[in-house]
Amino acid sequence: xxxxxxxxxxxxxxxxxxxxxxxxxxxxxxxxxxxxxxxxxxxxxxxxxxxxxxxxxxxxxxxxxxxxxxxxxxxxxxxxxxxxxxxxxxxxxxxxxxxxxxxxxxxxxxxx
Amino acid sequence: xxxxxxxxxxxxxxxxxxxxxxxxxxxxxxxxxxxxxxxxxxxxxxxxxxxxxxxxxxxxxxxxxxxxxxxxxxxxxxxxxxxxxxxxxxxxxxxxxxxxxxxxxxxxxxxxxxxxx
Numbered sequence: 001x002x003x004x005x006x007x008x009x010x011x012x013x014x015x016x017x018x019x020x021x022x023x024x025x026x027x028x029x030x031x032x033x034x035x036x037x038x039x040x041x042x043x044x045x046x047x048x049x050x051x052x053x054x055x056x057x058x059x060x061x062x063x064x065x066x067x068x069x070x071x072x073x074x075x076x077x078x079x080x081x082x083x084x085x086x087x088x089x090x091x092x093x094x095x096x097x098x099x100x101x102x103x104x105x106x107x108x109x110x111x112x
Numbered sequence: 113x114x115x116x117x118x119x120x121x122x123x124x125x126x127x128x129x130x131x132x133x134x135x136x137x138x139x140x141x142x143x144x145x146x147x148x149x150x151x152x153x154x155x156x157x158x159x160x161x162x163x164x165x166x167x168x169x170x171x172x173x174x175x176x177x178x179x180x181x182x183x184x185x186x187x188x189x190x191x192x193x194x195x196x197x198x199x200x201x202x203x204x205x206x207x208x209x210x211x212x213x214x215x216x217x218x219x220x221x222x223x224x225x226x227x228x229x
Contacts, residue, residue, distance in 0.1 A: 003155060031216055042118070042205050042220035043156070050216065088155060098144065098209050098218060102155045 004089055006103035013079055014111050021087060021106040022073040029091030032065050032072040033100070037086045046087075047074070079110050114140050114210045118221035125196055126229055132192045133224045135162075135206030141186040142208035146218065147179070150203040162189040162206075196228040 004025045013019055023032070031050055035043035047058050049065035049072060056063055062075045072089055089103035115138040125131050135145055143164045148156040160181055161169040168181035178200075180192040189208075193200050203225050207218040 033217060035220075040203075040223065040225070042116075042207075042222045044220070045217055048217050092216070098216070099146070099158060099161065100156075100207075100218065102157075105155050107153075 004091055004101055004103040006087075006089055006106050008106060009104070010107035010109070012109045012111060015079060015081060017079055019076040019079050019083070019108060020073060021108075022071060023089030023091075023103045024071045025091060025101075026070070027091075027093065028069040029093055029101075030069070031092040032063075033090045033092075034061075034063050034072070034074045035088045035090060037088060037105075039085075043088055076108075079108075081110050081112050084108060084110050114138075114208075114219040116206065116208050116219045116221040118206055118224050120224060121222060122225045122227075124227045124229065127197050128195055130192055130194045131196055131226060132190055133204055133206075133226075135189045135191070135208070135221055137187045137208045137210070137219075140208075140210040140212060142189075143186060143211050145183060145189040145206055145208045147181065147189075147191050148205045148207070150205060150223075152203075156205060159191075164189075193226065196226070198228045201226055201228045 006023045033048045034046045037043045047063040052069050054065040060077045087106045090100040117136045119134045145162040147159045150156045159174045162181045162183040164183045170176045183189040205223045207220045
């Protein structure tokens with residue numbers, strides 16, 4: 001099925017460092033979302049973006065909905081060990097069916 | 113906030129048997145639920161859209177007779193893996209939207225890990 005391209009695929013960072021990951025698509029999306037998945041669990045919503053250009057924060061997390069509506073990025077500031085996990089972007093297209101297209105995921109490992 | 117409960121969280125079965133996984137929306141109604149499959153270190157792939165009171169809509173390549181979906185109430189959808197085989201082993205995740213909230217986001221269950229021996 002169709003997927004969004006996420007980069008990087010994985011990263012190791014030191015505790016306290018900032019992290020940036022992005023998600024790109026060849027198609028336009030009307031809604032972008034960022035989820036985090038811990039091992040053996042379902043995804044948990046971090047940030048939802050509804051307008052092109054929108055910049056939204058949730059604690060140490062900041063995400064932006066690209067102007068072209070074909071991309072989004074997620075930044076994590078001052079990373080901590082519990083930030084470890086897989087981060088997925090997801091997009092919803094025009095149809096309004098809530099059928100998410102998921103990104104390929106970014107696996108984050110934080111070194112204490 | 114909205115909570116989606118999945119049961120069982122883990123199930124091991126013998127090849128050829130059928131397994132039912134339940135997805136419940138707690139404290140909210142969901143006319144539509146979604147079922148995903150996730151392989152190790154891979155992303156979530158949508159299998160089907162479960163519609164309350166009507167037939168599920170399956171994604172291309174997903175066998176509807178293999179993965180039976182029933183959405184008999186506004187808070188419960190079930191996925192039955194029929195005549196399971198080892199290649200059906202996977203992590204199955206459901207999601208639901210709180211239709212009364214106006215929010216344009218889905219809440220996911222904690223997933224069900226199926227192992228077919």
